[in-house]
Amino acid sequence: MKFSSRWVIPAVALVGIGVMVYTVAMGDTNYPVNKPMAEPPRSEFTETLAGAGLVEPLSQNIAVATAVPGVVEQLWVAAGSHVSKGDRLFSIDSRSLAAECLMRESAVDVASARLAETQVELAEAREKLAKVSHLSDARAVSKEEVSLRTRAVEAALARIGTAKAALAQARAAVAQSRVELDRLVVKAPGDGEVLQLNIRVGEQVSPGQQLAPLIFGDTRQLHLRVDIDEAEAWRFKAGVPAVAHLKGNAAVEIPLEYVRTEPLVIPKHSLTGESTERVDTRVLQVVYLLKPSPARVHVGEQMDVFIQAEPRPVAKENSPRGRSS
Amino acid sequence: MNSAATSAPVTSAPITSAPITSAPTTSATKTLSAISCRRLSKVYGASETAVHALRGIDLDIPLGGLSMLVGPSGCGKTTLISVLAGILDKTAGDCVVLGQDMGNLSAPQKTRWRRDQVGFVFQSFHLMPTLTAVENAAIPLLIQGVGRSKALAGAAAMLNRVGLGHRLSSLPGELSGGQQQRVAIARALVHSPRLVVCDEPTSALDHETGQQIMLLLREVANEGDRALVVVTHDSRIFEYADLIAQMDDGRVTEIRQGIAAAAPGPL
Amino acid sequence: MYSVALKMLTGDRLKYFGLIAGIAFAAMLIVQQASILVGLTRQTGAFIRDTAQADLWVMDPQVRFSQDQVPLRSTVLQRVRGTDGVDWAVPLYQGFNRGHMPDGTSFTLILVGIDDATMIGAPPQMELGKFADLRRDKAIFIDGDTAATKLMMKRGGGRAIRLGDRFTINDQEVVATGAYRGRESFFWEPVIYTTYSRALTLSSSDHNTMSFVLVKIRPGQDIRAVQKNLVDRTGLKVLTNDQFIDVTADYILKATGILVNFGLAVILGVVIGSLVAGQTFYNFTLDNLRHYGALKAMGVSDGTLARMVWLQAGTVAVLGYGIGVGMGSIIGWGLRAGGLAFSMPWQIPAFAFASIISVCALAAWLSLRRVFKLEPAVVFRG
Numbered sequence: 001m002k003f004s005s006r007w008v009i010p011a012v013a014l015v016g017i018g019v020m021v022y023t024v025a026m027g028d029t030n031y032p033v034n035k036p037m038a039e040p041p042r043s044e045f046t047e048t049l050a051g052a053g054l055v056e057p058l059s060q061n062i063a064v065a066t067a068v069p070g071v072v073e074q075l076w077v078a079a080g081s082h083v084s085k086g087d088r089l090f091s092i093d094s095r096s097l098a099a100e101c102l103m104r105e106s107a108v109d110v111a112s113a114r115l116a117e118t119q120v121e122l123a124e125a126r127e128k129l130a131k132v133s134h135l136s137d138a139r140a141v142s143k144e145e146v147s148l149r150t151r152a153v154e155a156a157l158a159r160i161g162t163a164k165a166a167l168a169q170a171r172a173a174v175a176q177s178r179v180e181l182d183r184l185v186v187k188a189p190g191d192g193e194v195l196q197l198n199i200r201v202g203e204q205v206s207p208g209q210q211l212a213p214l215i216f217g218d219t220r221q222l223h224l225r226v227d228i229d230e231a232e233a234w235r236f237k238a239g240v241p242a243v244a245h246l247k248g249n250a251a252v253e254i255p256l257e258y259v260r261t262e263p264l265v266i267p268k269h270s271l272t273g274e275s276t277e278r279v280d281t282r283v284l285q286v287v288y289l290l291k292p293s294p295a296r297v298h299v300g301e302q303m304d305v306f307i308q309a310e311p312r313p314v315a316k317e318n319s320p321r322g323r324s325s
Numbered sequence: 326m327n328s329a330a331t332s333a334p335v336t337s338a339p340i341t342s343a344p345i346t347s348a349p350t351t352s353a354t355k356t357l358s359a360i361s362c363r364r365l366s367k368v369y370g371a372s373e374t375a376v377h378a379l380r381g382i383d384l385d386i387p388l389g390g391l392s393m394l395v396g397p398s399g400c401g402k403t404t405l406i407s408v409l410a411g412i413l414d415k416t417a418g419d420c421v422v423l424g425q426d427m428g429n430l431s432a433p434q435k436t437r438w439r440r441d442q443v444g445f446v447f448q449s450f451h452l453m454p455t456l457t458a459v460e461n462a463a464i465p466l467l468i469q470g471v472g473r474s475k476a477l478a479g480a481a482a483m484l485n486r487v488g489l490g491h492r493l494s495s496l497p498g499e500l501s502g503g504q505q506q507r508v509a510i511a512r513a514l515v516h517s518p519r520l521v522v523c524d525e526p527t528s529a530l531d532h533e534t535g536q537q538i539m540l541l542l543r544e545v546a547n548e549g550d551r552a553l554v555v556v557t558h559d560s561r562i563f564e565y566a567d568l569i570a571q572m573d574d575g576r577v578t579e580i581r582q583g584i585a586a587a588a589p590g591p592l
Numbered sequence: 593m594y595s596v597a598l599k600m601l602t603g604d605r606l607k608y609f610g611l612i613a614g615i616a617f618a619a620m621l622i623v624q625q626a627s628i629l630v631g632l633t634r635q636t637g638a639f640i641r642d643t644a645q646a647d648l649w650v651m652d653p654q655v656r657f658s659q660d661q662v663p664l665r666s667t668v669l670q671r672v673r674g675t676d677g678v679d680w681a682v683p684l685y686q687g688f689n690r691g692h693m694p695d696g697t698s699f700t701l702i703l704v705g706i707d708d709a710t711m712i713g714a715p716p717q718m719e720l721g722k723f724a725d726l727r728r729d730k731a732i733f734i735d736g737d738t739a740a741t742k743l744m745m746k747r748g749g750g751r752a753i754r755l756g757d758r759f760t761i762n763d764q765e766v767v768a769t770g771a772y773r774g775r776e777s778f779f780w781e782p783v784i785y786t787t788y789s790r791a792l793t794l795s796s797s798d799h800n801t802m803s804f805v806l807v808k809i810r811p812g813q814d815i816r817a818v819q820k821n822l823v824d825r826t827g828l829k830v831l832t833n834d835q836f837i838d839v840t841a842d843y844i845l846k847a848t849g850i851l852v853n854f855g856l857a858v859i860l861g862v863v864i865g866s867l868v869a870g871q872t873f874y875n876f877t878l879d880n881l882r883h884y885g886a887l888k889a890m891g892v893s894d895g896t897l898a899r900m901v902w903l904q905a906g907t908v909a910v911l912g913y914g915i916g917v918g919m920g921s922i923i924g925w926g927l928r929a930g931g932l933a934f935s936m937p938w939q940i941p942a943f944a945f946a947s948i949i950s951v952c953a954l955a956a957w958l959s960l961r962r963v964f965k966l967e968p969a970v971v972f973r974g
Contacts, residue, residue, distance in 0.1 A: 014914060016917055017917065023925070027935075034714050037709075037723055042679055231671065247709045412971075443891070448972070455600055464596060
């Protein structure tokens, strides 16, 4: 047996073991564990009640409606406009009402002309009566003539009354037209901000339409409406510390001030923004005031909310814990 | 191992009686005899199926000569040589080889005794086909624990001695029958044993080669201080023997001096 | 004598190679089959491992494996967040959906929706594009490694979906804005990532759509305790990553019969390999029996003979094993390159080594019984 060939098999075996060791050492393709893109929201409380919150204006969202149907004629605001109470927001085509108003105004003129006419008639009748009533000789005019002229004066007076009433009526008609014209102009129900504008000039609006023409709200301060699962509702207590975290930047923590609890527990209404969720849970709604914070919060934004909770019954609790906030 | 254990109690009784019959030759055993057997018997199996291979062998083989065990096949000569070489245990009787009472040895002791005292030449050579001539010849030294290079050197010297100095690294398959038997003889001698047993050393060879092998064995025997025991049924090689023990049916029927004994030798 | 033993072994090339080949074959069979089984098991947990940023998975008690679709109520998320020991919790959507490629090829896909803000649950690495690209309009990520086969347009498109391609999921348009790289999944369906909210829009189902809540425990909290809290609070199934991997592997392997098939293959590998190797070695010893007889006659002790046989057995075992595991590993590379399951943790070669060694030991022991029983007197019989 030659030296060279004697070592072939051990060499091959050694290579084989090397390949095996390499394969084992390489292992499976492995990947490092990803770091989260953003910090996930974390509760600072020992006992936590978590909820999903939706930012709303102080006044809640006001879906401004129109009282009369019609085509939008003019818009005075844009989305985001800040307005004061009574400022005009938009108006509906007023031409037919304006024409009617003009007509009624001319009817006032007619009525006032008529009144002037009757007053002249009265003066004339009174003149005629004075001519005869100052005569001492009764024979100069007949009694009949006097009474006739007296009647004429009375008649003239009555006609004045009618004409006055007619004038008042015509004026009232004008006033009505003016009110109706005014209703075509929708005004701000309070101080606040136009949050959403769903109409443009030329579009048709009508009362009770699905999409409000304009959403308005008082955004000087913002409220957070928090949904708490009914199964967890018993752990909630008004006035305990609570914080909200921005989605996508859980490092930003905004303290909350308790405002009120809605007295009615309602079916859960999709807070994930989707309508596909089945209503299978009822939620308690609690309203909080977002305390001032450097972070920008927008109406309609969802937030993760943590509320300090009542500890669960001792029976289920392993160790009693202090609270921190 | 098992045979040693079971045969031990059987052998203990005859030992005590051994000196009586062997008394006249006791001094000779000590000084001249390589092998001394008295009423040696070997039974294979037990009761009805027992085969009596040796039925009381009385035999003395002197040190320094070539002795032959001859007889028809089945006469017990292979069994006898096996017992003499310490491979088989005797059933009864007495057997002293190279001054060592074989009945007194345990199996491991016997193994060690064979290793140190006995050289073997087999009928079919029993060379390892994967070992070179010199490696084959070195095996007895390796068994003794001699270092590899020393063992190979000793084996090479011995191969030189048997005339194969030029084929040291040939494999047995590359050698002729005679050369293989020479390697086997070198192997049997390399560790200088005092007893060399040869089992039909020529039967696998043609006549001429057999004669050469016997000449070699004769030479070895002439060196003295060593007993060669050759088992054979080949009458053509009887002339090389100093002593011929004729066997039949488990007994030694005749012991005669060989032709070689007449020639001048160490005796 | 040990050199003699080795020469006996290596001298006859045919027998030597046969022995080595038999043992190498056995070792290769064991290593390869076991590695495929382990690989498949690993693949079943690929999704969970890819999504392992959290500690715990909250799911419906009926969920049997990671791709099972039993949705949760969305309020569960808040309840989980309000549980003791929870650091954070995010929702995860996962479900089978139907898509249509631009050329009309219809395909089933696994849509995964990860939390929009934190992107927890995102695949491990991006091959093309950035994670932030998922925030783009209609954005989805495709698997960069498997897109070529799994997102092939077969109805005239003639190419695979690539970055920038638009296709539809449940008839809603999406755009591939990134290609990620993740672990090979057991499921054939391509896994497509998008944000949680987009996943809700895209998924066709008209019911609850949150599949899992991923929970990270607070530092220093005992995971078992938090797990128990969550189970008490929500009444849902809560599993650690490892538990979920085990549950999934268990279910899939049993449900598909893979365990039985490959388990049998491993056992057959061991048995056949053992028989081949053991038989070859035993035959080798029997062939050499006359030489052992001669050695015994020449005075080799039983102990030395035993050590010689052990040495021979050990040599062929180690050499055959080395060649076998080497071949098995190389075949594994091929399998892996072809996208098939192959995973070889150190336990497999160790197990193979133990099997091969014990088989060779058994063969050596059986051989030695014959050697010990051998009467050295046979050397005188022809």
